[in-house]
Amino acid sequence: DAGVTQSPTHLIKTRGQQVTLRCSPKSGHDTVSWYQQALGQGPQFIFQYYEEEERQRGNFPDRFSGHQFPNYSSELNVNALLLGDSALYLCASSVIQGSTDTQYFGPGTRLTVL
Amino acid sequence: ELKVEQNPLFLSMQEGKNYTIYCNYSTTSDRLYWYRQDPGKSLESLFVLLSNGAVKQEGRLMASLDTKARLSTLHITAAVHDLSATYFCAGPGTSYGKLTFGQGTILTVHP
Numbered sequence: 001d002a003g004v005t006q007s008p009t010h011l012i013k014t015r016g017q018q019v020t021l022r023c024s025p026k027s028g029h030d031t032v033s034w035y036q037q038a039l040g041q042g043p044q045f046i047f048q049y050y051e052e053e054e055r056q057r058g059n060f061p062d063r064f065s066g067h068q069f070p071n072y073s074s075e076l077n078v079n080a081l082l083l084g085d086s087a088l089y090l091c092a093s094s095v096i097q098g099s100t101d102t103q104y105f106g107p108g109t110r111l112t113v114l
Numbered sequence: 115e116l117k118v119e120q121n122p123l124f125l126s127m128q129e130g131k132n133y134t135i136y137c138n139y140s141t142t143s144d145r146l147y148w149y150r151q152d153p154g155k156s157l158e159s160l161f162v163l164l165s166n167g168a169v170k171q172e173g174r175l176m177a178s179l180d181t182k183a184r185l186s187t188l189h190i191t192a193a194v195h196d197l198s199a200t201y202f203c204a205g206p207g208t209s210y211g212k213l214t215f216g217q218g219t220i221l222t223v224h225p
Binding site for chain 1: 118147149155156157158159162202204211212213214215216217218
């Protein structure tokens with residue numbers, strides 16, 4: 001059973017550029033959440049997608065946008081990159097099972113903005 | 115908005131010793147999660163605690179939840195080097211789906 005997968009593994013961009021990160025959820029999961037983890041910090045929630053719609057959003061600017069496809073995979077887009085966007089971007093998938101909705105994390109995409 | 119605080123942030127232990135990591139949170143949260151992260155790696159789910167008084171154990175790790183005190187603990191028994199990692203607690207608060215993480219506790223176990 002494949003877990004959560006993300007691509008690419010690493011990415012180097014320059015300020016002002018745009019980037020797209022991709023995520024495939026764990027088999028059977030229909031909800032995808034995106035997090036940003038700066039070095040030495042805990043993950044910060046960006047947004048969550050369910051049924052191809054953004055269900056919740058954290059405190060991130062509109063430069064951060066996303067999409068979920070009918071097969072539940074998801075993309076995170078970041079426009080007008082800033083140096084401060086350098087971080088590990090984590091995708092997590094989940095599904096409601098009874099009373100729990102544990103989020104399972106992918107390996108992450110390490111984004112470096114120069 | 116939920117705030118989650120962990121302490122200590124750094125923990126250096128000798129093998130064979132016991133210790134506890136504390137996770138305090140600011141508002142009602144009906145569940146609490148513990149994750150482990152190895153350097154340069156993603157997060158691995160350890161425990162989900164669903165109700166007041168919940169206790170879960172896996173190997174040398176035991177987690178508990180006190181919703182009245184808004185406190186969760188992760189107890190380490192007879193630490194071994196393989197437990198060296200960063201441990202995070204996280205909760206959804208009243209906001210379904212969004213997880214708010216603590217700062218993480220960096221655990222180093224020495225021989």
